[in-house]
Amino acid sequence: MNEGNDLTAQDKEMLQITERNLSLKDGMLDQSEGEDDRLGSLCKQLVMAAPQADKDFRAELEARLLTRLEASSINRYGVVAREVSGAVAGSSARLVKSRAWDGSKQQVGKKIEVLELPLEPEEDLVAVPLGGGRRWRILTLAASVVLAVGVLTMLLLVTVSHAPENRVSTSVVARVTTMPTTIKADLPQPSNLDFEKGMEGWNFNSNFGNTPPPGLEGGIDQAVVHSGATSGFIKVQTNVNIMAFLDHTPITEVVAYKGKRVRLSAYVKTQGAEGVNLWLQADGSGKGFNPLAYDVMRGRVIVGTSDWKKYELVIDIPLETASIGFGIILTGQGAAWLDDVRFEAVDTSVATTGVTVLPQPSNSGFGDALQGWDCCGGSGYAAGIDNGVRNNGNVSAYVKAVGRTVGFGNLMHGAVTDIEAYKGKRVRMSAYVKTQGVEQKASLYVNIDGPNYKDLGLVAQEISGTNDWKLYEMVFDMPAEAVNFSFGVNLSGNGQVWLNGVHFEGVDKTVPLTR
């Protein structure tokens, strides 16, 4: 190991010359020659010979790291401990409170202090249900924290006692004396997720707004509950076309949620319901509706009568999220009860159940006639906008045979859009298609182009005969090397095909690909 480590005077001089010639500033060579020009020049040549990375890789990696850093900062500095649910103001109970650690740099290097405080309702504390039982309970939570190289230790011990008349009693001993680098905290919970505080934080409404029809009810129910004393409910006993909502005030303190995969769980009971769905949505900033990711239980709508059952919605909360909304919707007649909603962060082994919103190609809904679309292909075909054949009130575009056909007629969108948002994602294209007298075939398709127009894949669904409007879906992976994609519908032979409502969204990798 110590082979030849005796340094001669010449060695020492060589080291000095080396250090002098390495006195680089920001990678620029010191152009002054040292006493030993040869050695100095060799040092410079060695520095210049350093392999260099391409800028794209450097930038891509930087972006990836910053995203990871932001997410891990949030993880490390989530709120450490919280109010105990069902706390009664003025009781002698005590609760744990942490300072709000949001990762801001002012907090860097300081200590966390977990304080013992008298129980008082405070806005910066959030509720974590601990069971809500009416008997004496003792819950001991011990959280040991992973330590940095033999130095850091934290032990948080919380003992909570519940008495029937004085439902919460908490004693806490915890003082964190090190950086909270590995503390893992649950997500801060919005208030009153179990309706124990009545309708506080919840809003009941319907598509009739301020003039609800007779037979529409919503609020809290003290007779039908999953736990505790109350639940939220919606009841519709009228034939009118109605959608009723029981929504929570959106979460606007989203820092602890950003960059995480979040699971909303809730207990729902239904009775004679035509359709019930929970919803969860991450919205960006700006006015109005700006969804970034959402789950509305598409394909999992609860119908009919069912006892209390736990349902789960999982979405990724993008870093640009400004608020998170959630609630329950009853469509048509019936009744639905909601209780014990909870948020938690999950890892990526848990599949998302919702979708990620992607930027849509321009004029994919034909609002600007055929702008952005091309009509190409064989002869004997025509394409255009059909104001008479609509779907969900929207105009459609068509391709039809108008004479002796040769080849196929194609209605294609060039899809010049923000493809960066699509890259690496599993994408679902959905579109409504209607056909009439298609003798050979009509195809709904998406085609992916790589650099130099290299074909990276074609996904298509073939339709023939006469069919009313129907939603078709195709799922494909958008390769990282994709530079563009096109989509549309084409027709071979006689007949006519209409297209409407083209939409793209990101889905979980567990959603099967269209073959």
Next chain:
Amino acid sequence: MNLEDEQALVEQAQHDPQAFRQLYAFYFPKLYAYVRYRVGKRQDAKDLVGETFLRVVTELGKFRWRADGSFAAWLFRIAHNLVSNFFRQQQRVGKNVTWEEMGEIPDNTLLLEELAVQQSAYILKLVGTLSVRRQEVITLKFFGGLKNREIAQVLGLDERTVASHLCRGLEDLQRKLLAEGQGIEMPHLLE
């Protein structure tokens, strides 16, 4: 970047993306050069550099500043270990890069740049003739910009041993350059 700046930056970087950006901008080229030389292939280097920085982001909270340069030593130690694991997984011993692999010359390169690339590739080829340990010391020194003390921390060696490897390695290189008639002066490239 002076010591005071770096210590503050490292602590700040745990929460502040701007601080992390500065650290990344400073160390990325050095780390990439070291890893790329060690593993040779560009894609392998990208994977390992990416993995190194991801570990840095994940473990930054555990890093404790001890002395001048300890962050650089910590960073390159992670990379050094990953490279060693890489070779173990590949069931191969430190493969020397070839002139051809490192001296990639883009089509639109100017003549002087082309000459510089060729000269660099030639230097790298000569470095590749040294013992693996001396290659490590020289690449950590000249590509990574590490001090002898930091190199000693990365490689688990005594600082004097590092100095010795450095001197012997440089002497070897000088000798080989002179022996092969490649003048070490490159005025036409440096000006």
